[in-house]
Amino acid sequence: xxxxxxxxxxxxxxxxxxxxxPGKGWFPIFRFYSPTEAYFDKSWKLxxxxxxxxQAGFRREIAIRTQVTPQxxxxxxxxxxxxxxxxxxxxxxxxxxxGRTSMAITKRDFTKGxxxxxxxxxxxxLKVRAADVVEDEARVIAKEAYIYGFPMVDNYRIxxxxxxxxxxxxxxxxxxxLVNIPRVYTPADTAVQTPNSDTPYSMxxxxxxxEPMVLTVPPIEKDRYFSIQLIDAYTFNFxxxxxxxxxxxxxxxxxxxxxxxxxxxxxxxxxxxxxxxLALAAYRxxxxxxxxxxxxxxxxxxxxxxxxSKFLGQPAPEGAPVIDFIxxxxxxxxxxxxxxxxxxxxxxxxxxxxxxxxxxxxxFATIGIxxxxxxxxxxxxxxxxxxxxxxADAWADLEALRKRxxxxxxxxxxxxxxxxxxxxxxxxxMAAAVLGIYGNSNEEAMYPVYALDSEGKKLDGxxxxxxxxxxxKLPPVNAFWSLTMYELPQSLLVANPIDRYLLNSPMLPQxxxxxxxxxxxxxQNESPGKxxxxxxxxxxxxxxxxxxxxxxxxxxxxxxTWKQPPMTKAG
Numbered sequence: 001x002x003x004x005x006x007x008x009x010x011x012x013x014x015x016x017x018x019x020x021x022p023g024k025g026w027f028p029i030f031r032f033y034s035p036t037e038a039y040f041d042k043s044w045k046l047x048x049x050x051x052x053x054x055q056a057g058f059r060r061e062i063a064i065r066t067q068v069t070p071q072x073x074x075x076x077x078x079x080x081x082x083x084x085x086x087x088x089x090x091x092x093x094x095x096x097x098x099g100r101t102s103m104a105i106t107k108r109d110f111t112k113g114x115x116x117x118x119x120x121x122x123x124x125x126l127k128v129r130a131a132d133v134v135e136d137e138a139r140v141i142a143k144e145a146y147i148y149g150f151p152m153v154d155n156y157r158i159x160x161x162x163x164x165x166x167x168x169x170x171x172x173x174x175x176x177x178l179v180n181i182p183r184v185y186t187p188a189d190t191a192v193q194t195p196n197s198d199t200p201y202s203m204x205x206x207x208x209x210x211e212p213m214v215l216t217v218p219p220i221e222k223d224r225y226f227s228i229q230l231i232d233a234y235t236f237n238f239x240x241x242x243x244x245x246x247x248x249x250x251x252x253x254x255x256x257x258x259x260x261x262x263x264x265x266x267x268x269x270x271x272x273x274x275x276x277x278l279a280l281a282a283y284r285x286x287x288x289x290x291x292x293x294x295x296x297x298x299x300x301x302x303x304x305x306x307x308x309s310k311f312l313g314q315p316a317p318e319g320a321p322v323i324d325f326i327x328x329x330x331x332x333x334x335x336x337x338x339x340x341x342x343x344x345x346x347x348x349x350x351x352x353x354x355x356x357x358x359x360x361x362x363x364f365a366t367i368g369i370x371x372x373x374x375x376x377x378x379x380x381x382x383x384x385x386x387x388x389x390x391x392a393d394a395w396a397d398l399e400a401l402r403k404r405x406x407x408x409x410x411x412x413x414x415x416x417x418x419x420x421x422x423x424x425x426x427x428x429x430m431a432a433a434v435l436g437i438y439g440n441s442n443e444e445a446m447y448p449v450y451a452l453d454s455e456g457k458k459l460d461g462x463x464x465x466x467x468x469x470x471x472x473k474l475p476p477v478n479a480f481w482s483l484t485m486y487e488l489p490q491s492l493l494v495a496n497p498i499d500r501y502l503l504n505s506p507m508l509p510q511x512x513x514x515x516x517x518x519x520x521x522x523x524q525n526e527s528p529g530k531x532x533x534x535x536x537x538x539x540x541x542x543x544x545x546x547x548x549x550x551x552x553x554x555x556x557x558x559x560x561t562w563k564q565p566p567m568t569k570a571g
Contacts (some may be wrong), residue, residue, distance in 0.1 A: 068524035069344055079280065138390070142390025145390075147431075148360070150433055152234060152348075153340055155235050157329065163205035170189075173209040175206070176206065177305070179204070184200055186501070192438065193434070193436055193492070194486055195492075196284070197484060198504055199287060200296050208260070211260075213254075213308070214253065214311040215303075218243060226299070227440075228253075228282070229283075229440060232285070234351065234429075235437065236417070236429075237441045243479065244443070254271045257273075277348045285299050287505050335395065338387055338391075344375075345371065345373045352532070398431060401428075405431065407456075408449075411447075412442070415428040416440060418441070436491070443558070446549070446550040446557055447550075448547075449548070454568050459523075459539075461525040462542075463570070464570040465567050467565055469520075470518045470565070471516060471518045474505070476553065477550045477554060480506060481550045484549065485539060487542075488545060498533075498536075500537065500538060503537050522536045524539055
C-alpha cells in the first residue's frame with residue numbers, strides 16, 4: 001500500500017505528494033502499467049482506490065494498492081472552477097512518476113495499460129492536448145503506443161508489398177484475389193520473418209469494406225493437412241478453416257468485416273467475423289515430398305475466393321472508396337522513426353475501436369495518435385526526444401521478454417491467438433510479430449524454439465550441435481512436425497550447398513536411426529560426413545535459432561507432458 005497526497009503542502013515525504021492550488025477544481029488520473037493478473041482475474045476492484053482522508057486546507061489522500069501493478073503514474077489536472085465548459089488549453093498537468101520520486105519501482109515489464117480517472121470533486125475526465133503533456137508522460141505514452149502498434153505497422157509493411165506495390169518482388173496480387181504459390185519458401189523470400197518451408201502457401205488479402213468474401217474449399221484427402229489462418233489488422237488470429245477446425249470435407253465460409261449485419265446465406269458452412277476492415281487469409285497445404293507438388297497444385301486450383309454477391313448471383317453493392325495507401329517504412333525505419341505513428345494512424349482508420357481499448361485510444365490521442373490523425377513529426381526538440389526514447393524503451397522491454405522466450409518461460413503458445421486469448425497483452429503481441437509474424441494459435445501449431453544450447457548459451461554456427469530424440473519420443477502430432485533453421489538477426493531461411501532448410505516428419509524414411517532406434521540430428525555449418533548427411537540441418541556461420549513446428553499438436557504436447565529434447569553442443 002502506498003499513499004499519494006494531494007494538497008497545497010504535505011505532511012509526509014515530498015516524493016509521495018502532488019501540489020495543488022487551493023480553491024481550484026481538480027481531479028487525478030491514475031495510469032497503471034503492466035497490471036498483474038489481480039486486475040484481469042477481478043480479484044482487485046476499482047473500489048479499492050478510495051479517498052481515505054480529507055483535511056482542512058483542501059488535502060486529499062489516495063491509497064493505491066500496488067500489488068495490482070509494478071508501475072504507475074498519477075497526473076493532477078487543474079482548471080478554473082468557475083468555467084462551465086473547460087477548454088483543453090486551460091489544463092495544467094503535474095505528474096508524479098514512479099521512476100522520478102521516492103516511490104520508485106524499477107521493474108520494467110510493460111505489457112498492458114490501465115487508465116483510471118478518479119472522479120473527485122464530481123468532475124469528468126478531460127482531453128489533453130499533445131502540447132500539454134509533459135515530456136515524461138509523452139515518453140511513457142509513446143512506448144505504450146509503439147508496443148501496441150508495432151504488429152500493425154509491420155503487418156502493413158508486408159501487406160503493402162503483397163497486395164499494393166506491384167513493383168515489389170514480393171507482390172502477390174490485388175486485394176480479394178486469391179494467389180497460389182505452388183512451391184515452398186526459400187531464402188529468396190524475405191518479406192516475412194521465420195517463414196515455414198513445409199507447406200506451399202496461398203495468399204488472399206481481404207478488403208471487407210463493401211461486402212463479405214466467401215472462401216470455398218474443395219474436399220481434400222483425409223491424411224493431408226491444410227489450414228486457412230484468418231488474421232486481422234491487429235494480427236489476431238480471429239478464426240480458422242482447415243483439417244483441425246472444420247475438417248477436410250470442404251465447404252463455403254463467409255468472412256465478414258465489422259460493419260456487416262446480414263443473416264447467414266444459404267450454402268454457407270460458417271460465418272467468420274473480422275474486427276478490422278482489412279485482413280489476411282494465409283493458406284497452408286501439406287506437401288509430402290517434391291514428387292507430391294502436382295497434387296498440391298490441383299488442391300490449390302480448387303480453392304476459390306469471391307465476393308458474397310457473386311457467390312449468391314446477385315448484383316454487387318456500391319464499391320468502397322479507393323484507398324490511397326501510404327508508403328510503408330522499412331524494417332530498420334520502423335525501429336526509430338517517429339513517422340511510425342503516422343503509419344499507425346493510417347491503419348487505425350480500418351480498425352474500429354474495441355470497447356476494451358476506448359480509454360487506451362483516448363490516452364494515445366494526447367500525443368496525436370489515433371485513426372486519421374496526423375502525428376506531429378516537428379515536435380519540440382524535448383518532446384520529440386521523449387517520443388524517440390519511448391520507442392527505445394519498447395525495444396528494451398522486448399529484449400527482456402526475448403530472454404524469457406529463449407529460456408522457455410514464455411512460449412509461442414502464449415503470444416499468438418485471438419484477442420480474448422491474449423487478453424490485450426500488447427508486449428506479447430509485439431514479440432509475436434518480431435519473432436515470427438503470422439504464427440499460428442497454439443491449438444493449430446506449436447513452435448518450440450531452440451535459441452540456447454543445453455548450457456544456456458546462444459547458438460552459433462562456429463560450434464556443432466546435436467538433438468537426440470529417444471525411441472517413441474518424436475513430437476506428438478495429428479499432422480506433421482519439422483525443425484527449420486533461421487539466421488539471425490534477420491530470422492530468415494539459410495542458403496546452403498544442399499538447399500535443405502528443414503528436417504521434418506515426411507522425411508522420416510530417409511533418416512538414419514541410432515542403434516537404440518532413436519534419431520540424432522546434426523546441427524552445424526559444414527557436413528558431418530556422408531553417412532550422417534541425411535540427418536544434417538545446415539547452419540549459417542554465425543548466430544541462428546531453430547523453430548520446431550508441431551502442426552495440429554496432440555494433447556500431450558499441448559499440456560506439456562511431452563518435452564522437446566535439448567540442443568547439445570558437440571565436443
